[in-house]
Structures are given as C-alpha cells and as structure tokens.
Amino acid sequence: MTTDIKHQAGIAPGIMPGIVPGIAVVLADPNSLTRDCFSLGLGTLCRDMTVRSVASLRDAAGALARDGRAEVVLCNIGAQAGLNDVLCAAIRDAVSACLPVPLVIISDRDDGGMILESLRLGVRGYIVPSLGLGVMLEAIRLVAAGGTFVPATSLQSLIAPVPGTIAVPPPGPGADLPVTDRIGGLTPREMAVLTCMREGKSNKLIAYMLGMCENTAKAHVRNVLKKLGATNRTEAAFMAHAHLSRGAPLESNRP
CATH class of the missing domain: 3.40.50.2300 (Response regulator)
Structure with a gap:
C-alpha cells in the first residue's frame, strides 16, 4: 500500500x-x-x-x-x-x-x-x-x-571508548612506531576482531559485539589470519597472546 x-x-x-x-x-x-x-x-x-x-x-x-x-x-x-x-x-x-x-x-x-x-x-x-x-x-x-x-x-x-565495548589492546614497547609496523599490519578494527578471537567468540558473536554483518566479521577474520600468516583462529589467538604477554612486535609468519 x-x-x-x-x-x-x-x-x-x-x-x-x-x-x-x-x-x-x-x-x-x-x-x-x-x-x-x-x-x-x-x-x-x-x-x-x-x-x-x-x-x-x-x-x-x-x-x-x-x-x-x-x-x-x-x-x-x-x-x-x-x-x-x-x-x-x-x-x-x-x-x-x-x-x-x-x-x-x-x-x-x-x-x-x-x-x-x-x-x-x-x-x-x-x-x-x-x-x-x-x-x-x-x-x-x-x-x-x-x-x-x-x-x-x-x-x-566512536572517538571516546565506552565502558563495555571492545578496545584495541594497548601497545607495548615501540609505541612510537606506526600500527602497521607494530602489530603485523592489522588495522584497529582488525585488532578488535582479533581480541574477540582470543576470547573464543564465534563470527556471529563478533559481528554482534562490533555492530557489523556476520559476513563482514568473517572477512575481517580472514584478513587477520592472512596478515599474521596464521593457518587457523587458534594459531592467531596464540600469536596475539604471546605478543601481549611479552610486549614484542607481532610479526607475520609469512616469509
């Protein structure tokens, strides 16, 4: 009508x-x-x-x-x-x-x-x-x-962090370097996705928490795996955990 x-x-x-x-x-x-x-x-x-x-x-x-x-x-x-x-x-x-x-x-x-x-x-x-x-x-x-x-x-x-939202993990030593040099080339949005991956969240839950479509979340996950040279989500989460634990730059495994 x-x-x-x-x-x-x-x-x-x-x-x-x-x-x-x-x-x-x-x-x-x-x-x-x-x-x-x-x-x-x-x-x-x-x-x-x-x-x-x-x-x-x-x-x-x-x-x-x-x-x-x-x-x-x-x-x-x-x-x-x-x-x-x-x-x-x-x-x-x-x-x-x-x-x-x-x-x-x-x-x-x-x-x-x-x-x-x-x-x-x-x-x-x-x-x-x-x-x-x-x-x-x-x-x-x-x-x-x-x-x-x-x-x-x-x-x-979007500018000011809100309690309860997912924040990009704080950088360790080398904070004066660009993000692309410090964290394996990940963008802040991809870092937020990686944070969710470390917590074992599914693509559907990542999409809900970050306010995006599930297909967009899947695309971000694929980009994170590619940039880190990880073969699966578990390996990417392990690399992120190791990076945050020692405060060292997270480098890609790709040659």
Whole structure:
C-alpha cells in the first residue's frame, strides 16, 4: 500500500516550517503507526514536502521505478539488534535499486559500529529517535543536497571508548612506531576482531559485539589470519597472546 501525504494547512505548535520547497520523500516502514506518524510529522514540519509511504524497501524501489521523482528514500528499521546478513543484503540491494536517490536509515539504535557498517553499505544518512523531527528534516535536506548525515553523539561514541565495548589492546614497547609496523599490519578494527578471537567468540558473536554483518566479521577474520600468516583462529589467538604477554612486535609468519 502506498500513501501520499502533502500537508498544507497549519503547523504544529513549537515547530517551524521548512524553507526548502518541493522535497519529495519515499518512506519505507513496515509499521503502520510509525509510518503514518513520520509522514504526518514531516508533512507538518515542511509544508512543501511530499511523503510517499510504503511498507518495505522493495515497495520503495518499485515506487521510484514507476515515477522516479524523489530526493531521498527513508527506511525505518526500528529496534533491530544489529545488521544481520539478511538486513545487510536488503539494504545493499535497496541502495542499488534506489540509485541515484540516496537512502537514509531511521533506527532506534545509536550505535557507532552499526552506523559505520550502514555507511559501508552505501547508506547516506542515519537518524535516531532522540534527534527529533526538526533535526530529521535538516538531515533530509542535507542528504538531498548531496551530503551525508550522522548524529554527533554517534561520532563521539566512536572517538571516546565506552565502558563495555571492545578496545584495541594497548601497545607495548615501540609505541612510537606506526600500527602497521607494530602489530603485523592489522588495522584497529582488525585488532578488535582479533581480541574477540582470543576470547573464543564465534563470527556471529563478533559481528554482534562490533555492530557489523556476520559476513563482514568473517572477512575481517580472514584478513587477520592472512596478515599474521596464521593457518587457523587458534594459531592467531596464540600469536596475539604471546605478543601481549611479552610486549614484542607481532610479526607475520609469512616469509
């Protein structure tokens, strides 16, 4: 089902109208209540905004194929625990199907890892409920103008360590050397994966803890094994343990 809402009469109390005319948005949301709330809220906030609401990303791609007019596609993924393989594939396919129209995700989770993974999949914006409709409109305007939107709180969580998250192990002697010389060429993200491997975590659990797809976790594990020259996860974990125990550079076993 597709619903077009173009609000012209009145502005909700405390909300200033938008100033950018003619913004066409396609909103994909499986929940009828939130779909209607977002449509009516955005239409009230910006009187010249047209919101076409559909139930899925597939329906959004179909709506674009039929008439092709939209500046932004919004997709509400709600309270997903993370970007599992099915959702990753759906987002990747939607990004491709909606091109050149940018895709913006609405999510209940303000999670830095999940946001980074979304951006890697081609998403151009990530909106969380704490921002409010006013910021949401500005984010839509930014993305429609060619930019990318990420909440400031999410950027701060990526910069400052948060209790309970996985941190890259502190370097030993030789800390003045670049990471690539010190730890077998591993990136900080790969070091976080290696930390999980040392703790015996599965790919699925690594993906959950680091906010990525399971396939992405598998790719990181393969890269770690290749860079360290390890034949399996156990050998890589042993090498990491030895490195952290003696504080010596972790070199690859490859000739």
